[in-house]
Amino acid sequence: MTTCGEFLVKQLEAWGVDSVFGIPGVHTVELYRGLPHSGIRHITPRHEQGAGFMADGYARVSGKPGVCFIITGPGMTNILTAMAQAYADSIPMLVISSVNQRDRLGLGKGYLHELPNQRALTAGVTAFSHTLMSVEELPGVLARAFAVFEGERPRPVHIELPLDIITAPAEHMQLAPRPSIQRPSPNRALIREAAALLKNAKRPLLLLGGGCVSAQAEVRALAVALDAPTALTINAKGLLPPGHPLLLGSNQSLIPVRELALQADVVLAIGTELGETDYDVVFDGNFQLGGALIRIDIDAQQLQRNFTPALAIQGDARLAMRMLMAELNPGELRDNSPGAMRTAAVQAQLAEDFSGWAHYRQLFDTLLEVLPDARFVGDSTQTVYSGNHLVELDGARRWFNASTGYGTLGYGLPAAIGAKLAEPDRPVISLIGDGGIQFTLPELASAVEAGVGIIVLLWNNSGYGEIKRYMQKRDITPLGVDIYTPDLLAIARGFGCLAERARDHEHLAQLLRDAPPDRPLLIEIKEAPPFHP
Structure with a gap:
């Protein structure tokens, strides 16, 4: 039966x-x-x-x-x-x-x-x-x-x-063919109306979200055609490559990008909620749009949330961008175009804002020098928060984490396991803190059992460091944040993983090069630079 x-x-x-x-x-x-x-x-x-x-x-x-x-x-x-x-x-x-x-x-x-x-x-x-x-x-x-x-x-x-x-009998059942699903196509008249607004824009701005991850080629063509500075949400990272003259990064919460948003005369937002955890991580409510907003989203309700558009278009992001491109003249990528010059001015200001982040930049430079094709799957931890601003990768689906949206802890380790199983040939680095990893630490055993060779980059500040700083800024006596931190290296080894504490960036690079293909390597990094033995 x-x-x-x-x-x-x-x-x-x-x-x-x-x-x-x-x-x-x-x-x-x-x-x-x-x-x-x-x-x-x-x-x-x-x-x-x-x-x-x-x-x-x-x-x-x-x-x-x-x-x-x-x-x-x-x-x-x-x-x-x-x-x-x-x-x-x-x-x-x-x-x-x-x-x-x-x-x-x-x-x-x-x-x-x-x-x-x-x-x-x-x-x-x-x-x-x-x-x-x-x-x-x-x-x-x-x-x-x-x-x-x-x-x-x-x-x-x-x-x-x-x-x-x-347990019911199912011998009489026949396998059904997989349904053929057509994603909704945008209204052509509305697309033409959007194209007309964009053609006349002097200071366009492009805001792209995770709804665009399957449309990388279309994104790159559209940004150039519009000559528009482009900001990406965390889940949209990689849609424009590092060094692209129109790339603003994922810095919508910072003043230079906010000023650009206020100066824009037409803003095109595609596949993005325009939500707090991508546009207002400082939680001050000061991300505002100065010009006419065009929104494209597959979810009709989302079109009306957070920011009310002048023009709302329901439909699939890729189809919408293809239809828009048919109405626009293809552009030429130039470092001295008006959009590129506006982007460069913002990037110069951001470089000053990030001048104190050299230790994070050096960390990611080391990781990408050894593993240039790596995928980063993160939790809510300091390496993720800094990387959200600093790291740019060539290709979508290579950077995602739990610091946006729902914002749960414990995500980074098991999600990295799933990511590695989906594409075994690409290196996967799990960015996680000593607090977050204790939510799902036993999944190291799952990874060993499944033969999954991920790299767990453990940022250890012996507690919930970000929350502690948050409490201190508000004159709240820290409580519940200086937690007992066990010997996570010993525990990882007990699960069958390799585990080492990186002494410095050269040692980190060597550990990365020697990472085993069939089980996790846990690399512990102490928060304060340089790394402590």
Whole structure:
């Protein structure tokens, strides 16, 4: 007999799913019956939150949904934080869970792992949540999930299977073809109206977000055609290469870029929420736009949030940029164009602002000198905060972290594991602090077990240093931030990792060159430069 659980695995494999993250439990073992006979790789995290973060990192790199198998009850409550991070950053994630059998739902009789309503828990962090009430529903519900992932703003989807449905016979079911989803095309008349505004602009500004990561070629052509200084959100880093004459970086919270935004007569914002964690990390509410705002976004509601546009265009970012380019004259990249000169003036001011950050710049110079193709997956830590401003990479999907959007701790390690699994040949560096790594430290064991050779760059300031500074600035006596920090090198070695403390930049470079391909290397760096032995 083919069960519903086995059929589910076959259907996922038929639609291109190659990896599943999960911890088997008594309520999900029937989902695992078909996995050994499939081509789907199973990764076992040490906590369901780790499963979600791994799926998130995998999805950001591959562009495919990260898939998790999660048990009823505690498994679902454990993964909610990871789902919330993915929801905030528009990441496709398919969370498939068990739930008590249909005749026991919502009765409150104390069955194993029972919750009053699992779907209610996930309501705020999913595009939708569905309880499968018959085997026959499965292909249609999966098709809805993939429609979210590929045809609209991608976000997590939760599908729960009652225990009596997982084991129900499914021999009569035929594999459904993968749905062909067309992303929405913008209204051509509105595109022409936007093009007319942009053609007449004297001081255009281009603001690009994570919704543009699949449109790198279009971004580079559009920026040059508009001769527009271009600011990228954290999730859009790499869309313009380092040294591009129109690149402002991700510095929208700093005064020189804010002044440029006020001076702009037309602002084109594509695939960006225009949200606080990219445009106002100093939390003073002073990022303002001086000119007419044109917004392009796949999410109609997002078009009206944060900043009200003069012209709102719903549609896919890549299609919109292609249509815009058809209305504009191709440009020529020049260092002395008006847009490039405006950008250069801002960059000169930013260089002064960053003059005290030489130790961070030297750190990243060392990392990129040894591993120029590295991908950086970060937590909320000082190396991430500085790198958000300082680091520019050639190519999208190479820099992402949890300091934006939802802003959870513990993300950097498991998400780096997922990123490495998605593209094994590219070096992956996890940027994480001693506080954040203790949220998900056991995932080092998962990486060793899976043979994942990531580099964990551990910034150790013996506590929650950023929060401590935040408290001190507000005349609050620091409490709860000077935490006991264990010997993380010894713990990492106990998990089977290599672990060393970098003495200086030359030693760091040598450690990077000698990093093993099949297990993590944890490199500890003490906060105060130069590094301390």
